[in-house]
Amino acid sequence: MVFSVRMFEPDFQILCEDGPVLVVNKPPGLPTQAPPGIESLETRIKAFLKARDNPPHDVYLGVPHRLDRPASGAMVFATRRRTTQKLAKQFEYREVKKLYWACVEGRVDPIEGTWQDHLWKVYGKPQAEVVPADHPEGRLAVLHYRTLTVGPWGTWLEITLETGRTHQIRVQAASRGYPVLGDSQYGAKTPFGPHYEDERLRAIALHARTLEFVHPGHKQAVSFTADPPDFWPTIEGSSPVA
Secondary structure (H helix, E strand, O other): OOOOHHHOOOEEEEEEOOOOOEEEEEEOOOOOOOOOOOOOHHHHHHHHHHHHOOOOOOOEEEEOOOOOOEEEEEEEEOOOOHHHHHHHHHHHHHOOEEEEEEOOOOOOOOOOEEEEEEEEEEEOOOOOEOOOOOOOOOEEEEEEEEEEEEEEEEEEEEEOOOOOOOHHHHHHOOOOOEEEEEOOOHHHOOOOOOOOOOHHHHHOOOOOOOOOOOOOOOOOOOEEEEEOOOOOOOOOOEEEEO
């Protein structure tokens, strides 16, 4: 079930609401969570639920996973604690299937394959780096990709993650000379999306396209697909890759 974004908040779309499970399409430039007083997707959703349902108590919203602030795409939330715990376990045990789209600079070669690195989360900074395999704090990062199209702006990749490390797709792509469009933090030179003076509001071309998990209530596998923002590249002017 997909609701029109105009029926709700102007900056996020509800893809499905099934009991305590809520799936939304996160807009770019908005953190999933933030300290008190700072707007986030969490605070927007809670404000919406409070206004719509007018409960006699504070709104509970569980956040079993996150997306990077400049990224967009499908996310699942829960309005009951037990549901949050069950969803969080699926993410912890890598039972959730996630498919990403990323538009990157350059022509990726080969057109499909696997990237394997060891990543280190830089202490005290929202940043990660590729490190040698024997680095004491390095953690294995593995992803699989295939090229969907190429264009004058670069290469459109479809990516599945085997691991879930901080900024994994962004770091692994950039370390090979293919930074995600708009991702100046990791060396991208190509701008992407609307320009904002505040860099925190800017988007990068990284989108959580599909999300599949077992519904904690009826125990059936469910899958959701989120469309990217309308400023993403189009297939026109691009070449499909077999």
